[in-house]
């Protein structure tokens with residue numbers, strides 16, 4: 001096993017049994033019933049050999065230790081070095097929704113995730129959010145879109161029927177998750193090896209879906225799974241920590257700088273939804289923004305290099321429209337800066353700026369950020385001593401965040417936190 005022998009952690013069976021405790025509060029404060037879940041044991045490469053048990057995973061994990069931490073010897077610095085952490089590949093062949101999933105993460109995050117993977121309690125969560133986790137067009141044979149070739153972009157997804165704004169078009173579980181937070185702690189070659197294994201261990205169906213995803217093809221070392229992850233994943237919060245998630249069907253949707261769809265992620269189920277921002281006509285291509293929407297075209301271009309392409313969306317092909325959009329997005333930034341400086345603000349000025357920024361946000365196809373915007377406005381009013389207006393905008397923010405970010409998103413939790421001061 002790659003991480004054995006040199007492992008400095010205590011790995012006796014007794015030590016292993018002592019680990020039976022929930023360290024993290026992974027589900028967050030929204031879901032009090034989930035605290036009663038039993039806490040799964042930590043599983044890694046060594047515990048699975050010691051105990052012969054690696055449930056709920058289908059295969060014993062493979063792990064690598066993080067790089068040794070180097071520090072200059074000095075008599076002043078007596079703080080102990082943090083322990084080296086393990087990064088492992090965990091695979092389950094049939095999770096709660098019936099699919100296969102491989103996860104590259106630490107044993108602690110994997111243990112905290114185990115109950116979600118076995119049964120996230122979807123009916124309860126649906127009752128909390130007030131709507132089912134199901135695409136509007138059901139069963140899957142009635143999908144309102146098709147996948148076909150697009151000039152200069154590879155494959156893309158196109159509407160086949162009229163789609164109304166706010167329609168849930170896709171609801172998918174991931175096939176691969178990879179820890180991003182602190183990822184540099186491990187040797188790159190070890191991460192590549194674990195990714196390769198994570199891909200190989202998937203059931204056939206998910207393996208094929210994964211391998212069919214787009215590739216940049218720029219890595220001469222030919223680490224295909226790493227290439228696929230870099231080209232196709234979304235940033236998702238798993239056990240409260242940043243991971244990248246591969247959702248092969250959703251990954252077919254191309255990027256646009258003024259998209260017609262947005263994604264909504266639920267950390268309590270790992271489900272990712274694609275929702276229409278606006279009405280979409282048959283024949284129109286579905287699009288998502290891979291980069292944050294509130295940045296200017298040159299910064300977007302820079303960011304999109306990470307996905308390995310030069311954007312050819314409708315906005316980027318139209319120099320005049322790009323200029324107007326940059327001007328509008330720039331103005332949004334300037335207004336947000338004014339919200340930071342409450343000394344110069346009056347209630348009347350706030351009302352005028354709010355109206356202007358709301359209009360601009362909608363014009364720029366940034367409705368997904370409107371909840372965050374109301375939240376900022378709520379904070380500004382509070383700093384100005386306008387409690388009633390602060391509460392009004394805080395409430396509006398939570399309502400929009402529930403819709404655009406998701407009922408259990410961390411952004412919504414921030415909005416709810418803000419509202420606590422008005423209880």
Ligand SMILES: C[S@@+](CC[C@H](N)C(=O)[O-])C[C@H]1O[C@@H](n2cnc3c(N)ncnc32)[C@H](O)[C@@H]1O
Pocket residue numbers: 152153154155156213214215216231232233251252253254255256307308309310311312313
């Ligand atoms: C997540 S995939 C999208 C689906 C992909 N077209 C396929 O064939 O599976 C991302 C890749 O699609 C292409 N792509 C997506 N959006 C694009 C855009 N706006 N302009 C040019 N290429 C784009 C790029 O090759 C990018 O690396």
